[in-house]
Amino acid sequence: MDVTVKARAARERPGFARKARAYVALTKPRVIELLLVTTAPVMVLAQNGIPNLWLVVATLVGGSLSAGSAGAFNCYIDRDIDRVMERTKNRPLVTGELTDREALVFAWLVGIASIVWLAVTTNLLAAALSAAAIFFYVVVYTLWLKRRTAQNIVWGGIAGCFPVLIGWAAVTGSLDWAPVILFFVVFLWTPPHYWPLSMRYRADYASVNVPMLAVVRGRTLVGLQVVLYAWATVTCSLLLIPVASMGILYTVVAVAAGGWFVIESHRLYSTAIRHDEVKPMRVFHSSISYLTLLFIAVGVDPLLPF
Incomplete structure (x- = not known):
């Protein structure tokens, strides 16, 4: 050489x-x-x-x-x-x-x-x-x-x-029922977390023939699926309250953060229906914040005296 x-x-x-x-x-x-x-x-x-x-x-x-x-x-x-x-x-x-x-x-x-x-x-x-x-x-x-x-x-x-x-x-x-419920929370959370990202990079996935939902279906249907999975995620998170005897902190966070996540999902769906500019990354980032807040509450709630 x-x-x-x-x-x-x-x-x-x-x-x-x-x-x-x-x-x-x-x-x-x-x-x-x-x-x-x-x-x-x-x-x-x-x-x-x-x-x-x-x-x-x-x-x-x-x-x-x-x-x-x-x-x-x-x-x-x-x-x-x-x-x-x-x-x-x-x-x-x-x-x-x-x-x-x-x-x-x-x-x-x-x-x-x-x-x-x-x-x-x-x-x-x-x-x-x-x-x-x-x-x-x-x-x-x-x-x-x-x-x-x-x-x-x-x-x-x-x-x-x-x-x-x-x-x-x-x-x-x-293993017990509490981790199983949280397992399903993450399971249900994953599609409304990732599908907005795939909407943002739809052209990328289409260029390599990866059939993400945003590639093979219209944004209205994707938005509807995000809404349904977001509701299912929040509902599942509330099941932990009776099963693991969760207290006031977890309950408030699960309802408040979950409500925010659902609202952002509905906003994505509404813009898709109206054919307005869709901003899927808002849902993507809010989904991360939601999961983080929820699991912080899971860890802090058992340490509280009430």
Whole structure:
């Protein structure tokens, strides 16, 4: 190889810090943040107080590794469409900061590490649930559903519900109705959270033939589906009040934040009917705020004396 070519290749080769950032980006850290928001509060609810802090840290680390592995697998599998879509043009496998082999090895190592870590630091049930979450996101959603059906995010979203079960299992070593209800809250919340995003990036998904609901159906129908799922989410969240003996704080937050989420969903639907300018990202951001507030209330409510 020519000396000049070698020098240019050396200059273009990512340094350690850039490489490390690329690996972090591969895990989709913003998704991990949202998943952890649903884990720690459930642990407080399961303990009915402050659980062992080491257990909390161990569970959050294991959960982060699990979600990071799933995200890395997703980036590897979807690297072909990520190179076409505007929304994903800066992902590490698109920019070339990581090779396909580096991403795949990293995904496997982090996934195995998450399962072993949870098995050693928490219990086998939590570890098994972590393995199930990775399998569901990678195989069921990414490989099977995503490119085949408009219901991809509905059933594929189940993977994002597992942190609730993992958090509860880490504390109790078992499952109960309370985490099952919260599992279904996240399940019902996922479509009205993600469909507005798919409306915003409809052209992106259409360009790679991914049949998101916003691609194969009109915005009025998508808006109606968002409304129905938002109502179902809030209704399901209220079931936790009698089942887990939730107090005034959770009740107020579930009703108030849920009402806001529903109103934003109706606003999206109304603008779609009137053929006005649709602003789906308002619902997307409000859905994140809603889930965050709800789960903060899940974690704080058991600590209150009333």
